Amino acid sequence: MAGMALICAVAVLTTPGTAFASPAEPTPGKARSLEDVRKEIDRLYHEAGVATDAYNAAEEKSKKQSEQIVKLARSITKGQQKLDKLKSRAGAAARAQYRSGGMPSEAQLMLSDDPQDFLDGAGRMRQGAKATKGMLTELGRTQEDLRIYAKDATAQWKKLEANRKAKAASKKKIKKKIEAAEDMESKLEKKELERLRKLEEEAALKKQTAWVSSGVLKDIKGKATGKGKKAVEFATAQIGKPYVWGAEGPSSYDCSGLTSQAWAAAGRGIPRTSQEQWKQLPHIDIKNMRPGDLIIYHQDASHVGMYLGDGAIVHAPRPGRDVTITGAGSMQILGVVRPDK
Template sequence: MRTGKRGLITVAVTVVCAVTVLAAPGTAFAEPAPPPPPGASASATVPAATDEDLEAVREKLDRLYRAAAVATDEYNDAEEKAKRQSAEIVRLARKIVKGQERLDRLRERAGAAAAAQYRGGGLPPEAHLMLSDDPQEFLDGADRVRQGAHATKGLLGELTRTQQDLERYAEDADAQWRKLEAGRKAKAKAQKKIEKQIEAAERLESALEKEERERLARLEERAAQEAQATWLSSGILDEIRGEATAQGEKAVAYATAQIGKPYQWGAEGPKAYDCSGLTSQAWASAGRGIPRTSQAQWRQLEKVGIEDMRPGDLVIYFGDASHVGMYIGDGSVVHAPRPGRTVTIAGAGSMPILGVVRPDPGTAS
């Protein structure tokens, strides 16, 4: 028996808004429908969710998944920093071991020099001259003493420098450990954010019945088509004539070969991807490493005009650079959309474009 679906959807939207604190000020949703009178059929008194209800759900889901995408970038960034910091700690540990071994050898040499000086009695040069039967032998010995003193001075200086290097390596390693620990906390915090947003979105979708989920999917598709049509109506496609480079072709081939694989936040393949995991791995397969996250890709890669983009370029979406797709030509991108979706092809203008970046700027078309 059908219960008050419109009311349930409205309540679900309201609860999710309260949980995630994402609803815009002044946003209002329909009041829950009153319960049916005793003995009355719920389906006879409670209407199905209207398109307006589902549009509110669609907009809310979009905000939730975008918030999850931002948190995913935070998670991926923390993961990348942790990898670099771990590698730096290993490098410093090796330098500390080598430095300690060198310090031990220098101490042995310094000890041997001190023992030799002790065996010489520590007599002043004048005494050695008076005790020597051969003045030339004394002069030769004096020269060796000067050389030895100079070597000892150099040895002590090297010993001091090695000790200072070890202290610096230890301080650097400690700083990297602190950064690593801070990164772990940031990663855990981002993971909680992701899980919270996805859980809220799933809770909202679970309030829909099959027919309503199908209608919601059609609303999402229609919104994307309308955005793409608006983008194409500017005539932009007539201006985009760039051809893919050899590396760009390889990157596009890799990305399109992943079509149908599921989205999973933090994933870099080969079984699942998030949006920047797909683009970074596609370019890695083409022999060019690029930043891991969409925000870092936007910050660090060379920016090009939309009219100049070519297959293989990355289209960055939304004002916070929280999503990325790879341009494949004919006004389309391949991308990993969001949880619950698979890698797919979409219109390049179906989402708000922030800009375009090029992983291989120095390569001729």
């Protein structure tokens, strides 16, 4: 657990303020520090993460709507087949009546002089009238069902198109933010890139240090459930795989793609996005959290990691980074949710 001990270390590292020429168009005559560049890159990736959550949400809605459209199409097909059969039966009855000169055979039997034939004919007339009424009622009901199915299918198509546009807008925003961040990084020299990475680690460790120093870990003693252990095993097995927005594995993940797939592997389906995980899953007090619980980050619930114990999480950080273990307090914690409560 040496890695965990390092994560929970309480040594505060200061951040140097060395100035570098800014690749992000600084105020004329004023160079921005590499720390300012780091914050700007963090902001861009955070905004890309928010857009990624919106993209994933629209993707999930599109899947559900597509499935609903398929079900409606099947219902329409069955309904049309039923309608065709009913029309065929109605047509056969009409043709039989036409051949008998417009008088049903049962009515003709009622005119018979034979009392038994008369009684039989009367009974068949009542049965025929009842059957005809039932067929006409069923015909009308089937036509109404088809109308409703068609209306619902049209509504689902409109929703599907709206989500397609929402996905396209989110995708465009994601690419724009990531490209801007990558452009800033590409303009840095090798030593600056190395220093930038170190600044990121120092900023994360500083936040983790403050979190651990608060004494929060003293109260956290929860043990993982069977499903929780399976979820943790799956998530940690993905360490080293790259972050790719919208990805759900098996070769790459985004933050909520990792957590949702980990719990799916444990036999528990949970919402796809971090925001929906925050909205729909039971909230847990930090002092009661246990391995397998999900920690939601930032006020907009745009990031999520899986708690491992000992103050650490496993998560997919952002574009350009791999699935890794880091301090649970290294980012702003919104709250904790439990998939298997």
